[in-house]
Amino acid sequence: MKGWQLLDEKGELGFRDFVVSDQGGTTVSIQASALNHRDVWIQKGLYPGVKPGIILGSDGAGILNGKDVIINPGFSWGDNERCQSGVFQILGVPGHGTFADSCNVSKEYIYPKPDHLTVFQAAALPLAGVTAYRSLFSRGQTTSGDTVLINGLGGGVALLATQMALAIGCNVIGTTGSEWKEEKALQLGVSKIYNYRDVDWAKKCLKEVGGADVIIDSAGGKGFNNLLKVARPGGRIVTYGGTTGKITEISPQIIFWKQLSVLGSTMGSNQDFNDMLDFISNYKIEPIIDEIIPLSEIIRGFRKMEEGTQFGKLVFDHSA
């Protein structure tokens, strides 16, 4: 079998032979995969314990015994819905991932592909879908009628969270740094968009929409204070990333007087994954794809994600 693997510690990638059956599970023939920030960081050497020879990739859709399947990329979560166990792993580092002909995973993580999705949409779903679902519902307790702010529209999790919140009747607002993303988000049904580079965006958001009940964030950093400002009393701010670094100078007073909840979330339990698939099928949600890239051009995908110029998922077509 062949797959895209790390060739050295400097992060060079190459399409090479590998042995597929090293994970003791069932081998899925992969038709499509999708890129996550995680893959870029692993490739750049920002993850600990990554060894040359590893096949990257956490998202995959393919065929098993003639049936269309997708893979739950979160292994060994454990029985505690509150948090993953100490042996939790994500598909693609430390075990071989999905950027290959085939992928070997334990049967319990293989699910039927939702009927309404193409194989490319299905490949775009798993990691972003379970992350968005857990953030929005298991952690953020979002319900119909809530105003939901998505901080930083454009990425896979942010857009799936947007679609999920819109599906149950939330008023979804958002921030972005690019005007062209703004237009795309409005088309999706986002009612109001602020540019996070505008120093007054939080003030405007409070004045125009009265803030938000639920905020979904993967930036952290100094800008986190604006999220505390626009959170309504009783609001939930779910954080699943920290792309702009450490959160600084937070006032405990704003947190306790407004009874805010700052909720960390990463990936999701088996229950979250199941619930996410049901939700996606019930509401016929189709993950937004920025571009379907031939697997042979995978490196272009990595560069595009680094530049942050995508709107939706970068999906790899394994037949091309």
Add this chain to the structure above:
Amino acid sequence: MKGWQLLDEKGELGFRDFVVSDQGGTTVSIQASALNHRDVWIQKGLYPGVKPGIILGSDGAGILNGKDVIINPGFSWGDNERCQSGVFQILGVPGHGTFADSCNVSKEYIYPKPDHLTVFQAAALPLAGVTAYRSLFSRGQTTSGDTVLINGLGGGVALLATQMALAIGCNVIGTTGSEWKEEKALQLGVSKIYNYRDVDWAKKCLKEVGGADVIIDSAGGKGFNNLLKVARPGGRIVTYGGTTGKITEISPQIIFWKQLSVLGSTMGSNQDFNDMLDFISNYKIEPIIDEIIPLSEIIRGFRKMEEGTQFGKLVFDHSA
């Protein structure tokens, strides 16, 4: 009627006549009251909109129609259990408080005194009790078997939270800055105490006890990072105060990877107050009193709380 009121904007206090019936409620004859940090801050001019002539005091126990009663100091919370309404008020600023012969409050906030408490213990209960109960249970979802860390043992809320957590079978650990408080806390049933001035206390706590499921904090500040460190995966850190200032340099990664919840909490709803009274009665919890001070020596109480040398509540005896 007479009560201790602010005489000027500089915070001088004096025992003066006032008109009791200005709040349109029922007049309780006050036998005992208790001091809260809030009173000290109001007296020092740190609260907005405080006018001379106001009677301070949020905690009170007394007599109404021959029956022993206590007062719920949180008015107009509203119907949302998540947060207080915009018209929420705390007894004693902006309305007259309890450091007086009598106090006029709406009937709905007057409750029978729990039978097992003296009038002094009852006066020590309301504000600290409802704050501790909401923090620990409504917000922190503490259950039997959890390890609970109380950051800064000594204050009213911290000690009531300690007693409540011990009552349901939690392992309670804590921090303090004074050795003599350490001994008192151990006598109470706290299993392990760290000195928060020890730069390695978090490391020791992780090694010796494996951290905590629930953390109750009113300090905030730089030290908040240690709380994130000692929080176990899935842990809840409840913050109800910010005595050491802004929280700095927080890593989003530690919050999302450990699936932590940072939960702001202040006062409590009517439901919280009711539940707290039931809890206190069921478990026969007696609030810890540092000293019963004659009301005439109220200013000594204010100074003692400013110095932070108390262990438990400072209660005022209105018959002395």
